[in-house]
Amino acid sequence: MREVLVTKGLTKFFEDFKAVDNVNLILYEGTITSLVGPNGAGKTTLLNMISGVIKPTKGKIYFMGKDITGLPPYKIVKMGIARGFQLPSVCNYLTTLDNVRIAILSHMGKVRNLFSPVDKDEEAYNKAIEILKTFGLYEKRDLLAQDLSHGDRKLLDVAMAFALEPKLILLDEPTSGVSTSEKGKIMSTIERVIRERGITALIVEHDMDIVFSYSDRIVVMHEGKIIADGKPSEIKSDKRVESVLLGVG
């Protein structure tokens, strides 16, 4: 299988604290990999480095064979890596439609356009509507993002990442703060879109039942290091993982 993302010796220090310690990770095309581990394991820091939000202290990141270490986030996005945030990150005073539409226009390279009205771009509009329908946000398209429920804001955040038509998507706890009954539904929507479009995904998630249900592969981090990496069945039977995740032993 083709290697989409490769990290080599990726390390991040916050002063003396090793948030991520010598992580070597390869993601293969069209697979869903879950990143699990206790709080402070370095999962979000790893995502932040891949998406360019923070620069690594040491190590390299390659995407589709190209070195992307230290590039600014907007350039990394343009290359095909999109990300969703742990706390829903949306534009509060834009409508749900405009949130998705600006992501699409950005992806289409049209945001420099100064004078043509946003409403007249039918291609962008149709794409936005399709994404909104996929994520069940169509009915709420004219509401300002600030007026959406927490769950819908979370969905909108994820929808904006998918609107960028990425090759690789990084999702940071896409179902956190969503009611337990909704979690399964949202995750199955996300999984369906990822599979349909052949996107490679790296998903941080805490709910192990959900993780086991959709993952092709599970990577376990603890204290900045990868301590286990394998198929869900292998991870399930790994005693060491159990002790780390449950905090026993």
Next chain:
Amino acid sequence: MGLRENLVSYKMLLIVGLIILLAIPLLGSTYIDFLLSMALIYAIWALGYNFLLGYTGLLSFGHGAYFGLGAYTVAMLVTKYSFRPFLPVLATAVLVSTFFGAIIGYLCARHVAKYFALLTLAFSQLFYALTFKLYHWTGGSDGIGVKPPDLFGIKFSAIENPVGYYYFTLIFFLLSVYTGWKIVNSPFGKALQAIRDNPLKAEAIGIPVKRYKWYAFIISAMYSGLAGALYAPLFGHVVPDLFHFSFSGEVLFATLLGGHRIFFGPIIGAIIFTIARSYITAATIYWPLVLGSLLVVTALFFPHGIIGTIYVMLRRRGLQR
């Protein structure tokens, strides 16, 4: 009320507003022509300023600098260098403001929030100091008297031709509103709004945030320069106070008064501000106290400004139905 009916009533309001503006000179008062010309100039300035404050979420304390550069360029060309054709003079003034806006904006847009605000203030004060220091060139604290420029062969200033100057200003005002409206509803305008709401997310969807903040700064400097350039022949005199931060505060005040969250807010705010200030200063020597109190009341009780508050109330009623 449906969206379509809303749009119709919105258009009606615009047409009524336009008719009122066109009819102002019929009142036959030179003072009102002068006052409304000034109000429209402030409106152009506030409209440009709001690209930064309302649409990109950047607070500038130094937009007097670009207004002042526009005004001083006109004054110097017309009076010092006797270069009088008004349209080329205006164009030069706008270019000068835009040029300095591009340099200063590049330096400021790299910084966020309070550092951005302080830098804009510092640069504006730098121009203030320079106009005193370079007095051979700028006239120092005396400023420069502005001789009437020529428009198509006739001497053209507010004193020579108050009605003509009013309509001249009105044309530029309408052009500014039209282009401004186009920009805020374009993909570029939406990108600025995304940056305002959430810079981290804007960057995460591929918008180069620093560069777009810079573009917004340049556009706002351009409008400010146009306003300043129209101001010089109207007022007939330019002084270093145009660069002082207290003057920059006036455009902030006007913008907040009308409401920075809505397109027409700063425009109406600037018109109300100019007219109110004129009558308050005539009525009492304590006019700064009155204006200050007005600002406090606006900030505490109408954070959306006058137009913004009306809009929010209409929206709530619309949502309840």
